[in-house]
Amino acid sequence: MNTPDLSVEIAGIKLRNPVMTASGTFGYGAEFARYMDLESIGAIITKGLSIRPKAGNATPRIVETPGGMLNAIGLQNVGIDAFIADKVPFLRTISTPVIVNVYGNTLDEYGELAGRLDRIPEVAGLEVNISCPNVKQGGIVFGTDPAAAYEVVKMVRDATIKPVIVKLSPNVTDVVTMAHSCADAGADALSLINTLTGMAIDLAKRKPVLANITGGLSGPAIKPVALRMVWQVARAVKLPIIGIGGIMSATDALEFMLAGATAIQVGTANFLDPTAAQTIARDMERYLAEQGIADVKELIGALRS
């Protein structure tokens, strides 16, 4: 049997396979170069970037929960100037597409970031973060109100000709409404889900575990919620979907594709095993070969009812 075709395309970005690394779990790519082959995956999505450097939240910032973890990092990042000066030169050395996750406190900041990244050839596309639950301003404010989401996406859309992916929050009443707003504003693709807001309490201290009190839940615990939302959005919106949420294995990844995802992102699994994304891509190929499936695209939305 011939080697199966794992390539997919998201908004004009050609991926050698559907496996991307989720923002905030893979640094700026370079951190993982010594552990895995960065050329073995479909795309890298870098840590959420803002105009100015951001300190992030106080510690404790993370806590393990059953089947998952809560984080409240608070978008600690180097800011766009240092990103361009210090991170882009490494990204130039790899052929895997790099998508930059962007975050603004205001509409104008989203526009400014998109405009500046538009001029950087190493950036294949933008993922607009309107769903971070751990920052006071911006972020999730834009991600829970359909009208505000429209404004942000429109602002980014008008500032760049690069593909625009919008990362959706699960912390909404109706994710499909949000998806429609983003599509109407000119998004090229949607990625979902970001983390679910959660909390952990220390009984002995009678205090919240995280300094930020609440945090974002990720890991296998959220996979069923993510699958459901990907399935709902894929049925309702014509844009390509990138599935995210607790993907630990090729099996998980392929389930998301059946639900309607064109590609997937590996997040928390990168923390457990820095080679996770590479392993998942390899195992997807093995599965297709074993099953005699010539092209992974045959599985997109191929859920039987």
Place this chain on the structure above:
Amino acid sequence: MNFKATVITNVEVSPGYFRLRLTAPQFFVTAASPGQFVMVRVSASIDPLLRRPFGIFDVGVMATEYPDVQQPFLDILYKVVGKGTAMLAGFHHGDQMEVLGPLGKGFGTGEPSEGKVLVGGGVGLAPLYYLARELVKESRVHLFAGGRGRDDVLCITEFERLGVETYVSTDDGTLGERGLVTEVLERYLANGTGAKTIYACGPFPMLKAVAEIAGRTGIPCQVSLEAYMACGVGACLGCVVKGRDHSEATPDYRCVCKDGPVFDHTELSWEQRL
């Protein structure tokens, strides 16, 4: 690098404290240096989900039952504090687990001298043993070991076997002097004993006291920190500590996993609470 390790021994060296010996590839033993750590996956399932960080207690190569076969190994010393370490305590000879490492920036051993001073609190002694084993080759090493009670002062005999001069103290006086390890250290330094470098590992308040002594006496000092972390490779940003010049406007967060776990005491802000 990530490798599958097999348990050689897992011995309770003191109530609630275990010394675990694992097989390691030769490259691990060659690459490791004192002060570095490993991330251990205690369960192949998702509970507990994350790996656990442990300082390297020792590495080496041991004889086996076959005269021409030698086995590279890795030792960690751990305290049972939660679910992950409780599971680890149940591991037996032949059981397997995934290990990622060696990780992080370890101790700088520096110039040989007569005055290498190690300060360890509780399970903070773990990385100091490997360091002592390297230092005694060329230097005179003095260890100040403290703990709550006698059960919390670990592996002193092993240090003495290396030729390390040991000073033991406990909070409750059940072993050595009664009092804080830093009080004993301070008295020792006041005698003009010619300490050239201090290496410390233990709870944050102890490290803060050691850093204060180092700052006052001008003795160079390296501290090894412990922190909650998810990844161990600088990606999750869960384990950050504030650098000396940190402020909201000019953030200076350091990753314990990647920029540390060993820091020069002047690199850090000692105002933070960890």
